[in-house]
Amino acid sequence: DQQVKQNSPSLSxxxxxxxxxxxxxxxxxxxxxxxxxxxxxxGPTFLISISSIKDKNEDGxxxxxxxxxxxxxxxxxxxxxxxxxxxxxxxASAGTSYDKVIFGPGTSLSVIP
Amino acid sequence: xxxxxxxxxxxxxxxxQEVILRCVPISNxxxxxxxxxxxxxxxxxxxxxxxxxxxxxxxxxxDQFSVExxxxxxxxxxxxxxxxxxxxxxxxxxxxxxAGYTFGSGTRLTVV
Numbered sequence: 001d002q003q004v005k006q007n008s009p010s011l012s013x014x015x016x017x018x019x020x021x022x023x024x025x026x027x028x029x030x031x032x033x034x035x036x037x038x039x040x041x042x043g044p045t046f047l048i049s050i051s052s053i054k055d056k057n058e059d060g061x062x063x064x065x066x067x068x069x070x071x072x073x074x075x076x077x078x079x080x081x082x083x084x085x086x087x088x089x090x091x092a093s094a095g096t097s098y099d100k101v102i103f104g105p106g107t108s109l110s111v112i113p
Numbered sequence: 114x115x116x117x118x119x120x121x122x123x124x125x126x127x128x129x130q131e132v133i134l135r136c137v138p139i140s141n142x143x144x145x146x147x148x149x150x151x152x153x154x155x156x157x158x159x160x161x162x163x164x165x166x167x168x169x170x171x172x173x174x175x176d177q178f179s180v181e182x183x184x185x186x187x188x189x190x191x192x193x194x195x196x197x198x199x200x201x202x203x204x205x206x207x208x209x210x211x212a213g214y215t216f217g218s219g220t221r222l223t224v225v
Contacts, residue, residue, distance in 0.1 A: 036216075043117075043204045043216030044156060089156060100146070100169050101214065103156040 004104035019077040023090030030092040080111045115139040119217035134190045136205030146206040195224045
């Protein structure tokens with residue numbers, strides 16, 4: 001039962017272009033969404049979050065968009081840099097941010113110089 | 114920047130043995146978690162801990178697993194009798210009320 005889905009296991013983007021990572025969820029009780037970045041042999045690192053009362057949140061090169069009616073969110077990275085190459089996990093929780101977080105399977109992003 | 118520390122970084126154990134994975138969360142955080150990632154699979158929630166008790170656990174967290182905060186700084190995950198399928202990266206995380214969790218760098222558990 002995959003409550004959080006990331007249907008693209010991998011994505012390649014040229015340096016300087018936009019990276020768009022997509023995520024879909026099935027549980028309508030989710031109201032808080034997070035993106036994490038993970039390098040090999042390291043733990044996930046928090047990137048950006050959005051609550052269900054908003055449809056967009058921006059932090060530097062990272063913007064997360066939320067479409068509640070479609071149960072879809074996306075992470076935009078612009079411009080993409082080689083250091084952005086990592087696995088990106090979409091995650092969701094129901095309730096406050098300290099509740100358990102359900103992770104998607106991840107998308108491996110490669111930014112090509 | 115404050116960080117979550119996990120030890121050991123790699124643990125090899127024989128099937129049936131007990132293991133204890135250790136974590137030192139960020140000192141002013143109140144919520145603590147264990148997650149695991151089996152090789153090639155997604156990060157899975159195991160358990161959350163608040164106010165000295167388990168607040169939520171997944172179906173993975175059966176009677177073989179236990180957590181403890183023995184001294185107010187460490188947060189441990191014990192697996193009583195390890196199985197081959199327990200081999201995974203185990204991540205500890207802690208959180209305050211702000212957005213997101215801070216994860217440790219993980220303990221790679223290999224059960225042979």
